[in-house]
Amino acid sequence: MLTLLIPCRNESGNIENLLLSIQKIHTVQEVIIIEGGSTDNTYEVLASELEKLADSRISLIRQQGKGKFDAVLEGVQASTTDHIAIWDGDMTIDYNDQNNLIDFYFQSSPLEQARFVTANRLNPQMSDSAMRPLNKIGNMLFAFATKRIAKIDVPDALAGSKIFPKKILQDEGMCKRALKLDPFGDLFLLSQIRPNGLRFSSINCEYKSRSWGTTNIRRWSGGLAMSRFLLHLTLHKCNKIS
Numbered sequence: 001m002l003t004l005l006i007p008c009r010n011e012s013g014n015i016e017n018l019l020l021s022i023q024k025i026h027t028v029q030e031v032i033i034i035e036g037g038s039t040d041n042t043y044e045v046l047a048s049e050l051e052k053l054a055d056s057r058i059s060l061i062r063q064q065g066k067g068k069f070d071a072v073l074e075g076v077q078a079s080t081t082d083h084i085a086i087w088d089g090d091m092t093i094d095y096n097d098q099n100n101l102i103d104f105y106f107q108s109s110p111l112e113q114a115r116f117v118t119a120n121r122l123n124p125q126m127s128d129s130a131m132r133p134l135n136k137i138g139n140m141l142f143a144f145a146t147k148r149i150a151k152i153d154v155p156d157a158l159a160g161s162k163i164f165p166k167k168i169l170q171d172e173g174m175c176k177r178a179l180k181l182d183p184f185g186d187l188f189l190l191s192q193i194r195p196n197g198l199r200f201s202s203i204n205c206e207y208k209s210r211s212w213g214t215t216n217i218r219r220w221s222g223g224l225a226m227s228r229f230l231l232h233l234t235l236h237k238c239n240k241i242s
């Protein structure tokens, strides 16, 4: 059973497309959209569209705290299944590619190791304007650092789309500490792959430009926070967040 978590901030113009895509995904049993920090009417648009849709799989929560990783953790708290998928609400990755990730995740036989599957946006299919050149360079540097520090050979460390067993977030204390260090949660989640003995796979997806809205991520302060997080992991010489 899989829960799909979708953090949304200032995505009002993407909601129609997002809900259409969710309707085409039949492999998730629960969808939780976590709206937070919007200065537009994202919550209101979601609430009214969901009322019309009347799809009992989908619920909407208003985030109590701040930031994307906080939204993910609030969604995890509300979820009732054992596996978590995360999508970005800006729909920069098509539902067909998202579906491939889900299919791949559930391919393991029960005797095999559980998986951690993430999207790889850094491939020739990426639209020219989808990722700013500095972001691309930053992404590659974080992928290199993650390989050295967390021992995970990830080509795209900051992709929003990922699927993993919920048990890797069962230590609430560790999640709270990680939240103070990693604002997006991408690097923290990658750092949990080896300690939890998961099999890692990265699947090529086509990364498209936003068709509506602008980024919610402050790249300089976010980059600094992620660098500090990696330094923290290095100093503790293990992948546990103490």
Ligand SMILES: Nc1nc2c(ncn2[C@@H]2O[C@H](COP(=O)(O)OP(=O)(O)OP(=O)(O)O)[C@@H](O)[C@H]2O)c(=O)[nH]1
Pocket: 006, 007, 008, 009, 010, 011, 034, 035, 036, 037, 063, 066, 067, 068, 071, 087, 088, 089, 090, 092, 130, 131, 160, 210, 214, 215, 216, 217
């Ligand atoms: N609930 C919630 N969602 C957030 C917050 N910050 C970002 N998000 C969502 O997290 C996802 C990723 O944020 P984006 O702004 O798309 O960041 P990005 O993908 O790194 O940047 P772009 O390349 O511009 O798309 C989107 O669905 C956002 O709406 C937040 O503070 N709260």
Ligand SMILES: [Mg+2]
Pocket: 088, 090, 092
């Ligand atoms: Mg985005």
